[in-house]
Amino acid sequence: MEDAIAVRDLVVDRGGRRVLHGIDATVPRGAVTGLLGPSGSGKTTLMRAVVGVQVVTSGSVTVLGRPAGAPELRRRVGYLTQAPSVYVDLTVRENARYFAALHGRGAADADRAVADVGLSGAATQLVGTLSGGQRSRASLACALVGEPELLVLDEPTVGQDPVLRAELWARFHAMAAAGTTLLVSSHVMDEAARCDRLLLIREGRLIADDTPDAVRRATGVDDLEEAFLRMIRASEAGTARQEAS
Numbered sequence: 181m182e183d184a185i186a187v188r189d190l191v192v193d194r195g196g197r198r199v200l201h202g203i204d205a206t207v208p209r210g211a212v213t214g215l216l217g218p219s220g221s222g223k224t225t226l227m228r229a230v231v232g233v234q235v236v237t238s239g240s241v242t243v244l245g246r247p248a249g250a251p252e253l254r255r256r257v258g259y260l261t262q263a264p265s266v267y268v269d270l271t272v273r274e275n276a277r278y279f280a281a282l283h284g285r286g287a288a289d290a291d292r293a294v295a296d297v298g299l300s301g302a303a304t305q306l307v308g309t310l311s312g313g314q315r316s317r318a319s320l321a322c323a324l325v326g327e328p329e330l331l332v333l334d335e336p337t338v339g340q341d342p343v344l345r346a347e348l349w350a351r352f353h354a355m356a357a358a359g360t361t362l363l364v365s366s367h368v369m370d371e372a373a374r375c376d377r378l379l380l381i382r383e384g385r386l387i388a389d390d391t392p393d394a395v396r397r398a399t400g401v402d403d404l405e406e407a408f409l410r411m412i413r414a415s416e417a418g419t420a421r422q423e424a425s
């Protein structure tokens with residue numbers, strides 16, 4: 181089966197500066213792929229290109245067999261941005277039901293999405309009165325409720341407590357097992373181990389596209405944070421050699 185996402189030689193400039201330097205990457209269907217990298221490395225920019233809201237300089241992004249941003253993808257792709265996109269003057273449940281209705285789903289689907297993000301206890305609370313972490317979970321519920329084929333989630337677990345983070349990751353894997361494709365960004369390396377596949381990005385360049393186990397094997401260390409440091413050093417050494425020759 182073809183990949184859910186295929187990125188080919190993607191170059192993006194923002195604010196007059198190159199932020200993605202020719203990315204080649206694929207995201208398989210029905211799995212959780214982690215997009216990991218330090219702050220400012222280009223994760224959000226790559227996600228924006230995948231959902232079709234980023235002007236690209238060159239290269240291509242194919243999503244579910246169509247060019248990224250194609251109108252017919254609108255209902256098939258869900259996007260969670262870092263800034264919660266929910267209505268502050270509606271309750272959690274009203275927000276979820278509104279987004280459910282947009283996707284032709286019912287109240288029961290909305291309530292399930294609210295439960296899935298651990299917000300049943302706050303369902304009748306106005307979003308404007310929620311904590312930051314709760315507000316981002318409300319936003320996540322609205323991204324999940326339409327059950328899109330591809331979910332692009334920008335730092336969905338940031339600011340959440342460890343128990344909730346574990347529950348959200350379990351939820352992501354349950355969705356993947358049911359056939360959903362998830363691309364999930366994080367700058368927290370300990371989340372890498374929770375992914376089926378990893379895309380590691382640094383300074384706008386992809387330095388790994390593999391499974392966590394393959395990354396461990398290639399670097400000879402178990403700890404993925406240490407493994408990434410080794411890959412970064414190896415890629416820097418490679419760049420230095422190229423520049424010297």
Ligand SMILES: Nc1ncnc2c1ncn2[C@@H]1O[C@H](COP(=O)(O)OP(=O)(O)OP(=O)(O)O)[C@@H](O)[C@H]1O
Pocket residue numbers: 194195196199217218219220221222223224225226367
């Ligand atoms: N609107 C913009 N105009 C100009 N430059 C931008 C803009 N948005 C982002 N950038 C720059 O593009 C680069 C990549 O940013 P991006 O948001 O993709 O990184 P990120 O890996 O998602 O970071 P974080 O983990 O902090 O969210 C950064 O150097 C950033 O300063």
